[in-house]
Amino acid sequence: MFIDTHCHLDDQKLINTDEVVKEYQLSGVDLVINMGCNISSSEKGKELADKYQSIYYAVGFHPSDANHFNDEALDKLKLLVTNKKCVAIGEIGLDYYWKPYDEVKQKQCFVEQIELAKESKLPICIHSRDATADMLSVLKQNKDKLSYGGVMHCFSGSVETAKQLLDLGIYISFAGPVTFKNANGLLDVAKFVPQDRCLTETDSPYLAPHPLRGTVNAPKNLPIITAFLANLKGLELTDFANQVMKNAKTLFYKLN
Ligand code: NI
Numbered sequence: 399m400f401i402d403t404h405c406h407l408d409d410q411k412l413i414n415t416d417e418v419v420k421e422y423q424l425s426g427v428d429l430v431i432n433m434g435c436n437i438s439s440s441e442k443g444k445e446l447a448d449k450y451q452s453i454y455y456a457v458g459f460h461p462s463d464a465n466h467f468n469d470e471a472l473d474k475l476k477l478l479v480t481n482k483k484c485v486a487i488g489e490i491g492l493d494y495y496w497k498p499y500d501e502v503k504q505k506q507c508f509v510e511q512i513e514l515a516k517e518s519k520l521p522i523c524i525h526s527r528d529a530t531a532d533m534l535s536v537l538k539q540n541k542d543k544l545s546y547g548g549v550m551h552c553f554s555g556s557v558e559t560a561k562q563l564l565d566l567g568i569y570i571s572f573a574g575p576v577t578f579k580n581a582n583g584l585l586d587v588a589k590f591v592p593q594d595r596c597l598t599e600t601d602s603p604y605l606a607p608h609p610l611r612g613t614v615n616a617p618k619n620l621p622i623i624t625a626f627l628a629n630l631k632g633l634e635l636t637d638f639a640n641q642v643m644k645n646a647k648t649l650f651y652k653l654n
Contacts, residue, residue: 399639400624401646402430402617403571404489404523404551404599407453408442411603411614419450422617428452429646429653430617433489433523435460437474447483454653456486456523461493464507465500472510479518485650487515488523489551492536495527505536512540515548521649522548524568530559537566544568547649552601553587560587564595569649571597574605574615577626588630593641597649598624 402422407430412418422430432447434440434457443455457478459467478484490511492504515522522544526533537544550563552573560570570591576584588596598620600607606615607622621639628638647653 405602425618436463456488467507485652489525491525492529516543574607577607
């Protein structure tokens with residue numbers, strides 16, 4: 399019934415994959431998409447997808463790893479995208495939170511991977527932290543390369559930013575923070591985004607939802623986020639979960 403569109407099952411905290419998979423299946427999570435942050439996590443995603451039917455994967459370089467992105471790395475990504483279970487390029491984007499950062503290198507890494515997505519006929523999973531204006535301008539400048547769409551992962555911006563992303567054809571994904579006591583403006587965004595443009599994710603092992611905040615997050619907690627959003631939007635949980643699954647299968651068409 400549920401899908402976790404963004405998690406990091408290669409993380410040391412979630413190393414017992416058999417257990418992680420068993421637990422999320424028991425909580426009703428049918429599909430998960432593992433993100434790539436560099437070559438090793440992208441390759442690990444493929445290994446996990448080879449082993450577990452319910453795991454799909456994305457490949458890419460996280461902005462914090464942009465300094466390791468080069469032609470050799472791009473060639474390796476190109477080999478990984480052809481697999482039938484590679485559903486997206488991600489997570490890619492801009493992160494000006496962790497200092498020092500190289501803005502020029504991050505933008506180059508972001509744009510080259512948007513081009514890879516177009517070539518590979520895949521959607522992108524976008525990461526943006528403290529970089530909203532630049533992230534939006536890169537997307538707008540490369541609008542012609544976004545024919546396979548994308549998703550803004552763990553959205554934490556304003557209604558205005560969400561609106562601009564929706565106009566660019568980007569889906570909005572909500573994670574644990576929407577359930578936090580200090581979510582404030584994010585609640586308005588969650589109410590604003592049409593249900594046919596919403597996605598859900600855990601970003602495991604990070605960002606465990608309320609009341610588990612501060613613990614190691616895992617895909618088994620995904621239903622907490624979906625239920626919170628359904629309630630906020632005044633929808634039946636089953637209806638909303640089915641809609642989110644449909645949205646995910648529309649964007650990540652290789653899930654079908
Ligand atoms: Ni992530």
